[in-house]
Amino acid sequence: MRFYRSRIPLTQEELAERTGLSMRAISDMERGRTQTPQLRTVQLLVRGLRLQGEEAAEFTSLARAGRTRAAEAKPEVPAAVAAMSSYTLPPVLIELTGREAERKEVDGFAKDAASASRLQLAVIHGAPGAGKTALAVDAGHRLGSRFADGCVFLDLRGMDSAPLPADRAAHRLLRAFGLEERQIPADADDKLALYHSMLRDRTVLLVLDNAVNEAQVRPLLASSPGTLVLVTSRNTMTGLDARHRLCVDMLPLDRSVALLGAVAGEHRVAAEPSSAERVAELCGGMPLALLIAGNRLASRPQWTIRHLAEQLEDERRRLSVLRAGDLQVRAAFEISYHQLGPGAAALFRRLALVPGSDISTELAAVLAERAEEALEELADASLLGISETPGRYTCHDLLRVFAVERMELDEDPAVVREVGTRLRHWLLAVATRAGRLFDHDNPEPVQDRESAGRWLALELENWRGALRSAVALGEHEQVLALAKAMHWYSDMHGVGELWREVFSAGVEAAQALGSARDTAEQLNYLSWALYALCGQPHDALVVHEKAAAIMANDTLTEAWTWYYGSAIRRRVGEPEKAVWLGRRAVELFEQAGYLIGENLALSLLGLMLSTVGSVDEAIEVQERGVSQHREAGGDDELLSMMLIRLATTLAAAGQVLASLELLDEAESLFSKHGTTAGVARVRHNRGIVLMDVGRLHEAKxxxxxxxxxxxxxxxxxxxxxxxxELANATGEAADAREMRVRALAECDRYDTPAVRGTAAGLAAALTH
Incomplete structure (x- = not known):
């Protein structure tokens, strides 16, 4: 009865007025003095406490049976502690799942409080639905008996339209301390003074749940050695002098699935593991969403988990699906949203326009005015997370879906279009400028290039999303400008799928604009992405032939076409043709007076010559390219790539020491500029050289x-x-088998003669 009264919440006096019962009668029932109330009394309480359905039936049954709330199976504790430990502490309806680390932290808070000379304050904060209250209630049940005067739980109703004022909170806490109504002063200040006095004389675990802000909590704190106050809030409560802080984050995938199983039934999750994982992913690891999803499955045994996953896939329905009775993800979000100031609310809505999962202060400024201030307000309200990268914020997937809803409800469509266009064009323009800084023809200061590289990496999801929107909207000029700018940047950054998409978009934009030269150029870049990064040399050959068929009337474009064609022909097993195309590329670059291209073509030609056995000529042309590049003061990254190619050829000729020296120089240059992909390429080649000369441990x-x-x-x-091979040579048969299995699995992705030969060798080794 005390729980249901506090849940509304009502004082005993308010419940007496609502039901027509006396305060003494209500007090006697809550303290267990009256264990067999009359049926009429029970009916009045059911209406007064607003109980319905199963709750009303259970309440009536308990009253009729004369049961008390004391649990006889619990370990014996002093009567005063037992009374306080049960005061308003909600029951644990489902075992806390996936919070082992957080539990240990809270245990540590309690341990610190036991030896502290003053009150210990711990703030537990996190996003709506993260499970802050569940963690605090779990702590109350587990740790309350460690405190001499037990545990007291109070919901401060911070998310209500009228949060509980400090004096009313103190009133309820005084009742928890055992005072009768007539003993509590009417004056608010006197009430708080009495509360502070009584708290100082007690050692309790005080759980102040659902606090709205620091001003609500401060009056409820007082010096009390040994006492631990746990404050839960969506607000980060940065203004409180808290001894401990714990951010309750979303659950990782494995723990999310475990929570889903705990609610819906482990047998159901075990029967559909992939669908269960998908549901967990779509719930974003949010405990509230997982609890609702589990309840929906539990109440619908006819459903498959896959059916629920399919419902959640639709973003426009997702928040409506995540609803079970009075539990609603949308409602949890709305409470926080409606407490935002106008600027923060506007920025939150417009986050729906951001393609990626995180946002910078700079990008937010494109969306709304006073962006930095609004971002901090959203972070304090736990509607945005703080990224590990300084100056960036993260947005949970479900909150992003909610932002879309609010944008459609609260924003003028014309304003949305204008802001969306502004954001898209800003992202494309900045990405294009950043990409151009990697242009080896117009080198900028190193620090500018490094800053541009960081921006492109951090904002990848966002500028890639902007590119997709621009393609869909037919903004051909912006699309082509970005694709052209990414030529040199793509050499050492990003993955194959990214560049296939970017350069495919570039091809379509160039064709739409009617530019033969740009079309051939973008086809060349696309062919490179396909053979070098995606492992699709035959598709690359088709694209290359399209480029070769275009009459671009541009010597430099033709030179690049033969350059990429040479590399593709080598990949598909046509080394002689690769050599011919390589020689032609060198001639055309020289004819065009483009030294960078000439040096790269000489370097590549050396690889082709080495493939057909012309090692001496290969070394000669590669050394010529390196020498010319050094004399011209060329770019370090291009030099490093040429050094790797030359080192490979020297190693094939038996010049191991010279090869290793060049690889050391290449790694030093790549490391200087933070080019991790280049460093990996060096170490790959060095490992092969060392292995071939028997230095097996170093090679590994x-x-x-x-x-x-x-x-x-x-x-x-x-x-x-x-x-x-190395594991085999050192007697590590299990490791050798594991590597062969992994390598064979990778072989299925690539269709080249070299890979087919490797796959055959791996398969043969695995069968012996």
Whole structure:
């Protein structure tokens, strides 16, 4: 009865007025003095407490049976502690799942409080639906008996339209301390003074749940050695002098699935593991959403988990699906949203226009005025998370869906279009400028390039999303400008799928604009992405032939066409044709007076010549390219790529020491500029050279270091195959088998003669 009264919440006096019962009668029932109330009394209480359905039936049954709330199976504790420990502490309806680490932290808070000379304050904060209250209630039930005067729980109703004032909170806490109504002063200040006095004389675990802000909590704090106050709030409460802070984040995937199983039934989750994971992903690890999803499944045994996952896939329905009785994800979000100031609310809505999952202060300023202030308000309200990268904020997927809803409800469509266009054009323009800083023809200061690289990496989701929107809207000029700007940047950054998309968009934009030269250029870049990064040389050959068929009337474009064609022909097993195209590319670059292209073509030609056995000529042309590049003071990254190619050829000629020296220089240059993909390429090649001369331990170190960073399509296969050979040579049969299995799985992704040969060798080794 005390729980249901506090849930509304009502004082005993208010419940007496509502039901027509006396305060003494209500007090006697709550304290267990009256255990068999009359049926009429029970009916009045059911109406007064607004109980319905199962709750009303259970309440009536308990009253009729004369049961008390005391749990006889619990360990014996002093009567005063038992009374306070049960005061208003909500029951644990489902075991706390996936919060083992957070539990340990709270246990540590309690341990610190036991030896502290003053009151210990801990703030538990997090996004709506993260499970802050569940963690605090769990702590109350588990840890309350450690405190001499037990545990007291009070809902401060911080998310209500009228949060509980401090004096009313103190009134309820005084009742929890055992005072009768007539003993509590009417004056608010006197009430707080009495509360402080009584708290100082007690050692309690005080849970102040659902606080709205610091001003609501401060009056309820007082010096009390050994006492621990747990404050839960969506607000970060940065203004409180808290000894401990715990941010309750979303659950990782495995713990999300465990929570779903705890609610819906472990047998159902075990029967559909992939669908359960998908539901957990679509709930974003949010405990409230997972609880609702589990309840929906539990109440609908005919449903499959896959059916629920399909419902959640639709973003426009997702928040409506995540509703079970009075539990609603949308309602939890709305409470926080409606407490925002106008500027923060506007920015929150417009986050729906941001393609990626995080946002910078700079990008937010494009969406709304006074963006930094609004971002901080959203972060304080836990509607945005703080990224590990300073100056950036993260937005939960479900909150983003809610932002879309609010934008459609609260924003003028014309304003939305204008802001969306402004954001898209800003992202495309900044990405294009950043990409151009990597143009080796017009080198900028190194620090500018490094800053541009950081921006492109951090904002990848956002500028890529802006590109997709621009493609859909037919903004061909902006699309082509970005694709052209990414030529040199793509050499050492990003993955194959990204550049296939970017340069495919570039091809379509160039064709729409009627530019033959730009079309051929973008086809060349696309062919490179397909053979070098995506492992699709035959598709690359088709694209290359389209580029070769275009009459661009531009010597430089034609030179690049033969340059990429040479590399593709080598990949598809046509080395002689690759050599011919390589020589033609060198001639055309020289004819165009483009030294960077000439040096790169000489370097590539060396690889082709080495493939057909002309090692001496290969070394000669590659050394010529390196020498010319050094004399011209060329770019470090291009020099490093040429050094790797030359080192490979020297190693094939038996010049191991010279090869290793060049690789050391290349790694030093890549490291200087923070080019991790380049460093991985060096270590890959160094590992092979060392392995071939019998320095097996060093080779293993190099190859393992390169494995996770390499980005070229079939290099991972070669590294894993080599590591398998090394493991075999050192008697590590299990490791060798694991590497061969992994390498063979990768082989299915690529269709080249070299990979097919490697796959056959791996399969043969696995069968012996």
């Amino acid at each position: 170190v190099e190859l393992l270091s390169a494995l996770d960073e390499t980005r070229l399509s079939d290099h991972r296969i070669e590294i894993m195959a080599r590591l398998a």
